Every structure is written in C-alpha cells, then in structure tokens.
Amino acid sequence: xxxxxxxxxxDKLPEDLLPEVFxxxxxxxxxxxxxxxxxxxxxxxxKAFKKIWDNEEDACYxxx
Numbered sequence: 251x252x253x254x255x256x257x258x259x260x261d262k263l264p265e266d267l268l269p270e271v272f273x274x275x276x277x278x279x280x281x282x283x284x285x286x287x288x289x290x291x292x293x294x295x296x297k298a299f300k301k302i303w304d305n306e307e308d309a310c311y312x313x314x
Contacts, residue, residue, distance in 0.1 A: 260271060
C-alpha cells in the first residue's frame with residue numbers, strides 16, 4: 251500500500267467525513283510521537299541505570 255492509494259480512497263469519501271479522517275491521522279501521529287518519546291527516554295536513562303544494574307552486590311539477581 252502506498253500514499254497514492256490512500257489518497258485515492260480519501261478522495262472517494264464525502265466531505266463531511268474528512269474531519270474524522272483528519273482526527274484519525276492526528277491520533278496516529280500522536281501515538282507515534284509517544285512511542286518515540288518513550289524509546290528516547292529509555293535510551294537516555296540506560297546510562298544512568300547501568301550503574302545501578304551492573305554491580306557486584308546485586309550480581310546474584312542477574313540470573314533470576
């Protein structure tokens with residue numbers, strides 16, 4: 251599936267449904283943004299948590 255196909259399908263819709271399509275597009279964008287922020291947060295936190303996760307005292311828990 252490509253953008254042209256989706257655009258052709260949108261062109262078939264009545265005008266009064268376009269706001270609903272737009273709302274759904276914005277929903278998808280927001281969901282993607284939340285996922286990107288979550289992933290970036292995990293990556294940025296990794297270095298800080300590495301000191302906590304990798305230590306000799308708690309090594310016995312690594313195999314659980």
